[in-house]
Amino acid sequence: MPEGANAILTGRRRRDQPAGPRTPSGARGSRPLAMLAVVFTLAQLAFVRPVLGLGWDEIVYVSQVTSHHPAAFFSAPRSRGVSLLVAPVASWSSSVPLLRVYLALLSGIALYLALRCWRGLFPTRVLVVGGALFASLWVTLFYGPQAMPNYWVAIGALISVGCFLRARAERSSPGLLWGLAAGAALMALMRPTDAAYVAVPLLVLALVRRHWHLLLVLAAGLAAGAVPWVIEAYAGFGGLGERLAEASRIQGGLGWQIAVDDQLRSLGGRALCRPCTGPMPTPLVTLWWFALPVLAGLGLVVAVRAGRAGRTLVPLACAATAALPYLFMIGYAAPRFLQPAYALLAIPVADALWHLVRTPGGAWRPVAAALVALCLAGHLAAQLAVLHGAVSRNIDSRRDWDRTADALHRIGVRPPCLLTGNEAIPIGYYTGCSSGATSGNNENITVAGILRTADRLPVAHLAPAGGTPPRYARSWPVHRISDLDVRVAPGSLHPR
Numbered sequence: 001m002p003e004g005a006n007a008i009l010t011g012r013r014r015r016d017q018p019a020g021p022r023t024p025s026g027a028r029g030s031r032p033l034a035m036l037a038v039v040f041t042l043a044q045l046a047f048v049r050p051v052l053g054l055g056w057d058e059i060v061y062v063s064q065v066t067s068h069h070p071a072a073f074f075s076a077p078r079s080r081g082v083s084l085l086v087a088p089v090a091s092w093s094s095s096v097p098l099l100r101v102y103l104a105l106l107s108g109i110a111l112y113l114a115l116r117c118w119r120g121l122f123p124t125r126v127l128v129v130g131g132a133l134f135a136s137l138w139v140t141l142f143y144g145p146q147a148m149p150n151y152w153v154a155i156g157a158l159i160s161v162g163c164f165l166r167a168r169a170e171r172s173s174p175g176l177l178w179g180l181a182a183g184a185a186l187m188a189l190m191r192p193t194d195a196a197y198v199a200v201p202l203l204v205l206a207l208v209r210r211h212w213h214l215l216l217v218l219a220a221g222l223a224a225g226a227v228p229w230v231i232e233a234y235a236g237f238g239g240l241g242e243r244l245a246e247a248s249r250i251q252g253g254l255g256w257q258i259a260v261d262d263q264l265r266s267l268g269g270r271a272l273c274r275p276c277t278g279p280m281p282t283p284l285v286t287l288w289w290f291a292l293p294v295l296a297g298l299g300l301v302v303a304v305r306a307g308r309a310g311r312t313l314v315p316l317a318c319a320a321t322a323a324l325p326y327l328f329m330i331g332y333a334a335p336r337f338l339q340p341a342y343a344l345l346a347i348p349v350a351d352a353l354w355h356l357v358r359t360p361g362g363a364w365r366p367v368a369a370a371l372v373a374l375c376l377a378g379h380l381a382a383q384l385a386v387l388h389g390a391v392s393r394n395i396d397s398r399r400d401w402d403r404t405a406d407a408l409h410r411i412g413v414r415p416p417c418l419l420t421g422n423e424a425i426p427i428g429y430y431t432g433c434s435s436g437a438t439s440g441n442n443e444n445i446t447v448a449g450i451l452r453t454a455d456r457l458p459v460a461h462l463a464p465a466g467g468t469p470p471r472y473a474r475s476w477p478v479h480r481i482s483d484l485d486v487r488v489a490p491g492s493l494h495p496r
Helices: 004-016 026-047 056-063 081-090 096-116 124-135 138-143 150-169 174-190 192-208 212-236 240-250 260-266 283-305 310-328 335-357 366-410 424-431 447-454
Strands: 418-421 434-436 459-464 478-481 484-488
Touching: 026 096, 026 124, 026 138, 026 366, 056 081, 056 424, 081 096, 081 150, 081 174, 096 124, 096 150, 124 138, 124 335, 138 150, 138 335, 138 366, 150 174, 150 192, 150 212, 150 310, 150 335, 174 192, 174 212, 192 212, 192 310, 192 335, 212 240, 260 283, 260 310, 260 335, 283 310, 283 335, 283 366, 310 335, 335 366, 366 424, 366 478, 418 424, 418 447, 424 434, 434 447, 447 459
Parallel strands: 418 434, 418 459
Antiparallel strands: 459 484, 478 484
């Protein structure tokens, strides 16, 4: 025990040390994160509900690995990561509720593991609030139990950035290097182009600071995740450049296009805003979107004053590069596109909120705390209201596909069969048919191929009621199913 002058000097040195985040170790620090993950999982099952049928994009991904339905056309922008993710269930079961429960559990576990990667960088209370902010967004709850890639890119981004920041300080930890590689590989496996945008600040920082081991590990992880996409580019699209060009064409041509207003419109619960017309959502729904950069900036100011700017600046930079293409380079919007940016912004924003409600000494600011709590409660209520509307609309639209499939079965269009025309991919999946298109983004068959198929299998063309059918189907008998004109190739129906 120090005595006399040594005791005084030791005490002074301890008081002069900057107050860093005190992160509980072991189970005490992990328990709040685990509880958050459990709540997130249960919220998905309660609000989204496992009975929600598969959506259009989900059908494309799931159909690649299931033996119960023909595989839908797989276009250039897509990656096989989601198909691999759902394969443990979809490869042997056609149960959608089982798939939903599996994905909800998996997304909850993934959130827990991703937030654990940030322990030691921020206090546990900041990680819990940051995780809760991200998990309570309607877009996170809606897509967590769905077979879609963007949530998993967000998880990979959290893992990569957290492990990268910690590995800079803990050079002797191989676990962090494995985590960095795994996070990068997960992003690239799900969406290689998104992974590249997220990783740009990390690659630049590793290069400038000469963190060669981090640069090598990060590049190796990205390459490992992108290998299937690159191989498929040469096997099915004529090369990497050709696939990138085709992906750009399908997305309307990448270039300077301001989609900020489109993203705002999509916040009201629209899964895809293309074309993005109609009124803006109410200010209560969009207010958080404008508050997000302000609070992120405050989080950076707090971090600079506390002498820990790096651990806040890096995720903010990665969030900015992740959002860049979806705000300024495409001509449409989907709220899920920005999930990686939201995940990375959530932790600095949570740090800023704690700064608003607590003094540097740890005392509460009662008025500020009450205002922040009130704003967060209003934000949560708005998110749940948007989520309810989005779930209801999607349940109805997917039930319409199911009813159309039942009607097609009744007139003799049953597997094996082929559907073309309007919404052929989702209705084909629900019917158990293959889907074909002679033009557009999902072109995968010729008119001659359709007519040859009609000689041996039921073939039907779907068009909006009163719409003009293609020439090859104009003479086919018409059946009205809901708001569709269904033209069936004569003599091709299965007997009842």
